[in-house]
Amino acid sequence: MKAILAVVRRDLLLAMRRKSEVLTVLFFFMIVVSLFPLGIGPETPLLRKIAPGILWVAALLASMLGLARLFAADHADGTLEQLALSPSPLGLLVTGKIAAHWLVSGLPLVLLAPVLGIQFDLDAGALGVLVVALLLGTPLLSLIGAIGAALTLGLRGGGVLLSLLVLPLYVPALIFGAGAVEAHVSGLGAGGHLSLLAALLALAVFFAPWAATAALRIALE
Amino acid sequence: MSNGLINWFRYASPQSFYPLAGKMIPWFWALAALFTGVGLWISFFVAPTDAVQGEGYRIIFIHVPASWMSMFIYCVMAGWAAIGLALNTRLSGMMATALAPTGALMAFLSLWTGALWGKPMWGTWWVWDARLTSELILFFLYIGFIALQAAIDDPRRADKAGAILALVGVVNIPIIYFSVKWWNTLHQGASVSLNKSPSMAQTMLWGMLVMALAFWMYAIAIALMRARAIMLEREAHTEWVRSLPEVTGGSAR
Numbered sequence: 001m002k003a004i005l006a007v008v009r010r011d012l013l014l015a016m017r018r019k020s021e022v023l024t025v026l027f028f029f030m031i032v033v034s035l036f037p038l039g040i041g042p043e044t045p046l047l048r049k050i051a052p053g054i055l056w057v058a059a060l061l062a063s064m065l066g067l068a069r070l071f072a073a074d075h076a077d078g079t080l081e082q083l084a085l086s087p088s089p090l091g092l093l094v095t096g097k098i099a100a101h102w103l104v105s106g107l108p109l110v111l112l113a114p115v116l117g118i119q120f121d122l123d124a125g126a127l128g129v130l131v132v133a134l135l136l137g138t139p140l141l142s143l144i145g146a147i148g149a150a151l152t153l154g155l156r157g158g159g160v161l162l163s164l165l166v167l168p169l170y171v172p173a174l175i176f177g178a179g180a181v182e183a184h185v186s187g188l189g190a191g192g193h194l195s196l197l198a199a200l201l202a203l204a205v206f207f208a209p210w211a212a213t214a215a216l217r218i219a220l221e
Numbered sequence: 222m223s224n225g226l227i228n229w230f231r232y233a234s235p236q237s238f239y240p241l242a243g244k245m246i247p248w249f250w251a252l253a254a255l256f257t258g259v260g261l262w263i264s265f266f267v268a269p270t271d272a273v274q275g276e277g278y279r280i281i282f283i284h285v286p287a288s289w290m291s292m293f294i295y296c297v298m299a300g301w302a303a304i305g306l307a308l309n310t311r312l313s314g315m316m317a318t319a320l321a322p323t324g325a326l327m328a329f330l331s332l333w334t335g336a337l338w339g340k341p342m343w344g345t346w347w348v349w350d351a352r353l354t355s356e357l358i359l360f361f362l363y364i365g366f367i368a369l370q371a372a373i374d375d376p377r378r379a380d381k382a383g384a385i386l387a388l389v390g391v392v393n394i395p396i397i398y399f400s401v402k403w404w405n406t407l408h409q410g411a412s413v414s415l416n417k418s419p420s421m422a423q424t425m426l427w428g429m430l431v432m433a434l435a436f437w438m439y440a441i442a443i444a445l446m447r448a449r450a451i452m453l454e455r456e457a458h459t460e461w462v463r464s465l466p467e468v469t470g471g472s473a474r
Contacts, residue, residue: 147389151382155372164368165386168361169393172400179404200396211389214306218381 003088007096008103014073015104021069025105026112029062033116044121051120052130052181059109059134060141060170066105067145067166068152068159070097071216075153084220094216095209098146106138122181129184129194136197137177143201143208144169150215172200233310235452236461242445249442256435263428277341281425284334286433287327288352290440291359292394294324298366299391302384312448314380315455317387318370319447323440325363331356351402358397362390376455 015022036054037047074080074097083093113134114127122130148166152158180193232238264282298320305313335353336346347353366386373379456462463469 147385151369151386152372157372161368161372164361165365168358168365168397169389171358172393172396175400175404196400207392211385215382215385218378218385221378 003086004092004096004099007083007093008100011097011100012103015100021066022104022108025062025066026108028065029058029109029112030116032058032061034119037119047120048122048185051117051122052126052178052185054120055113055116055130055134056137056174056178059113059138060167060174062109063105063138063141063145064163064166066101067142067149068162070101070146070149071153072149072158075219080216081220084217090216091209091213094146094150094213098142098209098212101146102139102142106142110134110138122185126181126185129190130181132194133177133180133190133197136194136201137173140173140197140201140204141170143204143212144173146212147208147215150212150219153216153219173197176200233308233312235312235315235456236459238312239449239452239461239465242449246442246445246449249438249445253435253438253442256431256438260428260432260435263424263431268424268428277338280334280338282428282432284331284338285429286436287334288331288356289433290436291324291327291331291356291363293437294320294327294440295359295362295387295394296391298324299387302387305380306384306388311377311380311455314376314384315448315451316444317383318380319444319451320440321363321367321370321383322447323443325360325367327436327440328356328360328363332360349405351398351405354401354405355394355398358401359394362394366390 033054036050040046040050071080074083084090086093110131114131117127117130145162145166148162148169151165152162155161176193176197180190180197183193184190232241260282264279268279268282270276298317301313301317301320304310305317332353335356339348340346366383369386370379370383373382453462453465453468
């Protein structure tokens with residue numbers, strides 16, 4: 001546990017020293033979301049209907065951006081090998097890195113999403129569901145993405161390849177995340193979707209760090 | 222008991238598997254040709270014309286086996302991947318690599334014939350139906366697997382990384398399938414329902430099963446051929462490859 005906290009603190013500190021990387025992802029999220037009304041047209045009912053999907057797709061893309069850097073810097077300067085040699089299990093350290101990555105690139109999206117949701121004229125209830133869904137969903141994205149990031153570590157064209165590997169695996173998160181808001185808006189209640197999202201998150205918390213660790217060990221060989 | 226085990230592990234080395242695969246390939250080709258002949262005969266001459274869909278339904282004899290095989294091959298690929306990770310055998314990774322293009326081909330065939338079938342039957346090339354959508358995502362998973370292996374130069378790392386991806390994929394396929402299914406039923410976007418298919422004539426089912434066997438045999442034959450090529454490529458530096466008759470004899474020395 002202490003090792004996880006140390007990794008989290010270190011990664012957060014590194015992120016705070018380079019705020020521009022964090023902010024780039026945030027602005028990317030905002031820009032992508034703002035592009036859709038420009039492409040589709042400003043009819044409020046239509047925008048209200050597609051808002052959850054747009055916000056979620058933009059969140060997927062934004063979280064992809066940060067993923068490539070999840071292990072890359074540590075791999076380049078040898079920190080990753082030190083982590084692999086350290087007495088604490090690598091799986092725990094990887095969990096810490098994923099947690100820090102979520103805090104830096106996932107949580108800000110969650111906090112920003114309701115503001116962008118207002119642009120799409122979502123009401124307060126829908127915004128609340130959106131935040132909860134993103135709160136459950138963005139860690140899931142970080143966890144699944146970490147597997148892809150570990151697999152593509154140090155490869156040619158890693159970034160594009162990463163999106164090819166990871167985006168199909170994001171489909172359930174997208175469906176249940178965006179579906180939760182839509183179910184709420186249509187009066188069905190978002191409980192089922194949110195429970196499924198939470199179930200996926202529980203599964204991913206258990207399995208994803210393990211798979212990412214195995215992939216990292218292969219990359220380090 | 223140990224005897225049986227040793228026998229199996231003997232063929233885990235490319236050197237002993239290469240000639241075995243070479244001997245098996247003609248048999249699987251012959252079986253594939255036989256089943257294709259019988260299957261096509263059943264599907265064109267024996268199976269009755271469908272009351273609702275007319276002659277156009279006959280595309281299911283390609284479409285359904287291709288869909289089955291696309292899913293089945295992914296599972297087999299993941300199985301080889303798991304064996305490769307657990308036992309650290311070289312051959313398993315080669316088999317997984319050899320299977321991936323065939324699986325992708327099957328997924329593509331399934332989507333393509335589905336579109337060809339959908340146009341006359343439903344009047345549209347594509348509906349966002351649960352099965353179509355999850356087949357599409359399966360196709361993306363295959364492409365991701367192939368792309369990942371192609372991006373890694375070291376074959377051992379490519380095998381292992383591909384194996385992890387295949388295992389992650391195989392865990393995700395049911396999740397994706399059911400999430401797409403619920404997504405589809407909640408949205409009610411497509412007016413066409415594929416689920417209430419009328420009960421199928423016995424001969425149609427037989428035709429489909431025989432065609433599925435044909436596809437299966439074809440997949441084995443082509444995967445073994447590809448695995449042989451991969452073996453030659455990766456083991457080109459070894460003595461047993463250099464002493465193969467097709468390697469020494471082919472170069473007029």
